[in-house]
Amino acid sequence: MSAPLHGRHAEVARLTALVQAVRRGRGGALVLTGARGTGKSALLTAAEEAAGELRVLRLAGIAAEAGLPGAGLERLTGGRPDDLLGALGEPVLVLVDDAHRLDSASLDALAFAARRCAHRAAGFVFAVPPGGNEPLAGLPEVPLSALSDEDADQLVGDFEPAVRTTLVASAAGNPADLLALAGALTPAQLAGRQPLPRALPLGRQRTRLAEELAALSPGARRLVLIACCDTVLDVRVLAHCDESALSECLRSEFVLVSGDEVRAVSPAVRATVYADATEDDRRAAHRALAGALDRHCHRAQWIWHRARAAGEPGPGIAAELAAAAAREAPGRAAEALHRAADLTPPGEAKADRLLAAAARYWAAGSAFPARGLLRQAREHAGTEAQTGRILVLQGEIELRDGVPALAYHELSLAAEHLPAEEAAVALLLAEEARSAAGQQPDPQVPPWPAVPLMAAYFSGMAETFRGNLATGREALRQVLAEGGASRDVRSALWAGEAAMVLGEPQLAHDRACAAVSRSRIAADDTLLPAALAQLALTAALLDRPRMALAAAVRGVSAAQAAGQRNSEADHLVLAALASASLGDREAALARLDQAAPRIEAAGLGRAAAVAQWVRACLDLLDDQPEDALRRLVPLLGGEAARPMLRVAAAPQLVEAAIRCGQRAPAEAALDRYECWARETGTASWQALAARCRALLAEDFAVAERHFQAALDLHRTGGATLELARTELLYARRLRRERRTREARAQLRDALRLVQACGADYWTERVRTELRAAGDSAARQATPSVQGLTPQQEQIARLVAAGETNREIASRLMLSQRTVEHHLRNIFVRLNLRSRVELAGALTRAGLAR
Known part of the structure; x- marks a missing residue:
């Protein structure tokens, strides 16, 4: 091509x-x-x-x-x-x-x-x-959908970044419009040395568009112009127009109809049609819209079209538009404030309106126009506080939809320009950006006497990240109490995070639910993805993977709607984690692959670390503990390891290390994990610690004591899937001790639990163990090779799947010598001489994996 x-x-x-x-x-x-x-x-x-x-x-x-x-x-x-x-x-x-x-x-x-x-x-x-x-x-x-902003940005070339942003926003993902817009600008405009026009009309396509428009009937041309007088119209506004003209207009390639909305096919076509119309025709179209719009339901639009019908709007209209914007949804409010800003003379008032318009564009999920308006606002900012507020919004957009490492520096700089309370918000966002980039928190805690809730949050989290949970506990308790009582979305999120760190996952889940509800009540979707991320994470901590998966999937949609590509990647990784917990390897890998380009492009260190944790979980599902250990040791072992990840992923590291015969990394990880579980007093975390101790124990009496403790703690904490996994591991140890009747009892309960969770992978795993333990009901569900014991049949299946004796020993927690002994007996019993013949025999019996 x-x-x-x-x-x-x-x-x-x-x-x-x-x-x-x-x-x-x-x-x-x-x-x-x-x-x-x-x-x-x-x-x-x-x-x-x-x-x-x-x-x-x-x-x-x-x-x-x-x-x-x-x-x-x-x-x-x-x-x-x-x-x-x-x-x-x-x-x-x-x-x-x-x-x-x-x-x-x-x-x-x-x-x-x-x-x-x-x-x-x-x-x-x-x-x-x-x-x-x-x-x-x-x-x-x-x-053919619209191009993504990234693809459009690549298509437009190496122009000045602000110009590229404007071109991409104006073309709205239409590649032909994008190239035509770029072709209509002068070299000086493309280089950013001359200002761009407010509305960019198409260049070399204007003649063809004019010919196509002229081919329409006069009534249809008038309706196309009316549709191009605004960004989007309610189709009912056109309901009283001539029916044939309306039908012709809607069939044309100038407008698109989606539900009850009608709009020009792209901003560039809208600008071109509008620019090429005569002034009299434009005024007539605005007059028709002003007459058709309800001045109460669509006040900002009505004000604008009334003013344009009378001529060029003056500065007085700006105040009316700004006031009307307060009653509009974010998208409409952004347009009204943008128009108000255009009509406002240079100075602080213009900067304020540009900033307000940018904030509403961001709330509507439109990062591109928001960034462009913020650049303009900085040129008109007249005070330190204005500059700081502009930098805060720039930094927040960069955090959610750009490069978090850059966002950290913008937000830190913003704090230097702002009064105490606003500076605290900027610094908290800066720390969030540092975390998203995968960096350690700042050990210096600034004094914020005027904002005790923020100071408590920052102080408690900083102590926690240093490993001093006992020191930070009081501050985090304050955040939990005050943040939970507040109606503010951010406060609910801080309270939820504090509850997680304090080891109260149910309370954290409640705060996350509150944050989601408050975000919806406030009709501000900018924090909804963060609230859903916390909801997914707390559901995972409560051992509710299905709920975690549902919240993460909703979070992907919310992040896409809000224009937050970094948040989308976070949710994809959380969905992958929930899928891995359920044993759904394909779904987990698909979501990781979908998130990977954004993680790399934006340098999302935190998401990258969690993605590695998910891949380690998948390695364990695939019985590849060596690969899992190679992934987990760098994540959890060094001083730069993220404290929460060091805790959350410790059980997987312990399991991988034990299966690889490496006790040292397992004991080091478990020591840290037990300390955390003990300090928080969380039953579910203590259950996992006890299970890890059982896996490490060489003496069966010690192992049994820890397994029993783990089971009791799981039930106290309300766990389901983790309880079943502990029962599965306990049953394997019981079988090694030749206590098969007790093993079957554990496995039957585990089967009931995993089936209730809808975890197909774990259901099959437990059934396989039940067959190996001689459970007659499980054996009747599948054919067998005559004459083999359940243990021999299980080993034969793994051999037929191509696994080595060492891999089989690791999977079944047997010694390699025991596997070799069973394999010799299998060959004798079935009169076979090689692993190849064994694979063939199982294939013919329908038992090959």
Whole structure:
């Protein structure tokens, strides 16, 4: 292909697969659906280039010929419509651009052939706008969504960063508009040496747009202009318009309808249509909107359109818009404040309105315009406090949707410009940024006598991170009490974090639920992803992986809606952790792979560490303790290890180390973990500590005492899945001691618990152990190789799966000599001579894994 298509990798892959199928003598069809400028024609070109030596027939629909039956087929086949059937006798790729503009006879014929080409070496690709594929119904669709900000940023090139941001925001993910906008600017504007126009009209596409607009009826053109007078309109505003004109407008490629909303296909098209209209036409359109809008329900819009209908709005309108913005949802409020800021003379008032507009854009999940307005606001800031507030919002956006390491420096700088209480918020956000970047907290605790809650939080957490929980306990108790009583979302989050550190996961979960509720009541979604992250984490601490998974999945959606890509990565990693707990390896890996690019791009050290922990959990599921240990030792062993992760991941490190025969790292990790569990007094953490002690114990009497203690503590703490896992490990030890009846009792209870959790992996694991322990009910569920004991059958299955004796010994917690002894007996019993013959025998019996 001549050039890479940014953000279209999946679409190119589907086209390539179709071309390859045609080469192999198979057929198929695809329908590319997307708005004007989304890259349909470029993808057809990519398919043509991929076709190579294949015969390619390419056609573009022409509106002027739509009434001429067969005109399209005649052009496609060079004047011989019957040649289409001849072409289908050899491998051929048929590409149809603007298929909705073909005459119906030609389109029906092509659609008919496309539906019947599965067993012929023929591929069809049609390109249509949304809603233009009715004659192609039933063929596989490939919808072209807007480019992501990252893909658009790569496409636009090496312009000055602020210019790139403005271009990307104006194009709204439309690649053709993006390139046209860049082409309309001067070199000085692209380099940032000259200011950009407020609304960027398209450059070289203006002529074509004008021609397409002129082809519409006067009534439809008027409605297109009305739609381009605002960013989004309620479709009911247009309900009293001429029905045929409205239908023509909505079918055009100038507007999009989504639910009850109608808007221009992109900001660039909106700006171009508006700029090319006459002043009289623009005023008439604004006048029509002002008359159609309810001045109470849509006050900010009504004020704006009333003012524009009268001429150029003056500064007095700015105050009206700013006042009306307080009653609007974040997106509408942002637009009103943005317009108010444009009408405000340079100075502090302009900076305040730009900052307010940026804050509302951010609350609406639009980071790009927010960043652009903040850059403008800094140019007009007149006081230290204004500069500090601008830096705080810049830093928070960078924390959630940029590079946390940079956010830390911006937020620290902001604190130097702000009064005490606001400085405290900036510093707390700075510490959050430092944490997200995977760095240790600042050991210096600034004195904040004016803000006791923040000071208590910072002091308690700092002591905890130094390993002095006893010293920080009093401060954290204060945060828990005062933060829980507050109605503020941040206070609830601080209280929840304090409860987690204090070892009160149920209370932490309650505070997380409160934070989620308060975020929704406040209609401010900027903190909803953080609240859902805490909800997922506390559910995991309570051993409720299904609940943790649900909260994390909701968090991914909330982060996407809020434009917080870093928060999205955090939630993907938390969802992967919950999936790993349930034994769902594929889902966990898929979520880790999805989060990995963002983790690397933004330097999300905390998320990267948790991702490594998840991969270590998956290694243990795969019976690869050596790999798990290699991942966990660097995370937990050094002085730079994150204290909470050092605690949370310690049970996995202990299990991995014991299975690798390395007692030293297991004992070191367990010593730290026991200290924490003892200081917090949390039953669930103490249960895991007791289980680890049981795994370390060589003497069975000692191990049994710790296992029994762990089981009691699990039940006290309300654990389910961890209780089942402890019962599974205890049963294995009981079997080694030849106490199979007691082992079966533990396993039957474990089976009941894992089935209640819906954990299929653990259900199969427990059933396998039950069969090995001679449970008749478990054995009846699966066939067996005649003559083998349950233990021998389990070993035979693992051998057939390709595992070594050492791996089998590690998995079953047996000595390697015991495995070798069983394997010799298996060979004798089944009259086999090799592991290969054993694998074949189990395959024939339907027992191979």
